[in-house]
Amino acid sequence: MSHAPIRWIAFAQTRCLVTGTSAEVTTAVKTFVDENPESTVLAFDAVTSYPVEIDLRGSLAEVLARLPPAATEDVTPEPRSVGRPKLGVVPKEVTLLPRHWEWLANQPGSTSVVLRKLVEQAMRANGDTDRVRQSREATYRFIQALAGNEAGYEEASRALFAGDIAAFREHTSTWGQDIREHALGLASIGAADKFVASA
Known part of the structure; x- marks a missing residue:
């Protein structure tokens, strides 16, 4: 079962820096902070407004590699022996x-x-x-x-x-x-x- 990518939004003080996928926002934030090390950037889930923590240590490739898979990939439920998994039925x-x-x-x-x-x-x-x-x-x-x-x-x-x-x-x-x-x-x-x- 696939899901739409999670969208994030980041602000540098009062200015919206970027809105996009987790990878797009992380890339923009990393670039901005590297160029403006004294600036503070806050990132959020663009829909729920829950804060997003981005670990900016290391290279961009290293930063992107630390992103949680659920933020960038579709989620496929594990096969189950009961219920009707093909229809998305989950036994609980x-x-x-x-x-x-x-x-x-x-x-x-x-x-x-x-x-x-x-x-x-x-x-x-x-x-x-x-x-x-x-x-x-x-x-x-x-x-x-x-x-x-x-x-x-x-x-x-x-x-x-x-x-x-x-x-x-x-x-x-x-x-x-x-x-x-x-x-x-x-x-x-x-x-x-x-x-x-x-x-």
């Missing part, structure tokens, strides 16, 4: 209360089929809510790391979680352009009709 233990097992036993189809249907229904029902929550959390992680000392940070954070888009734009208006645009872009992932990366 489920713990339920007796009344839950009783209810499942009275449903048409196998327990696995019923559970999969329930999960699919929940995913459809909560999809929009989950996307909004995840995008807000990613936006907050990002602005906390790069804009925590900026004017209007506290107000922008409150506006973000309140869904007050106009206020969020207003309180980030004095921030560096690259930081502000990325923050608005992150927020728009979960609420494209509410967050637009244009002021």
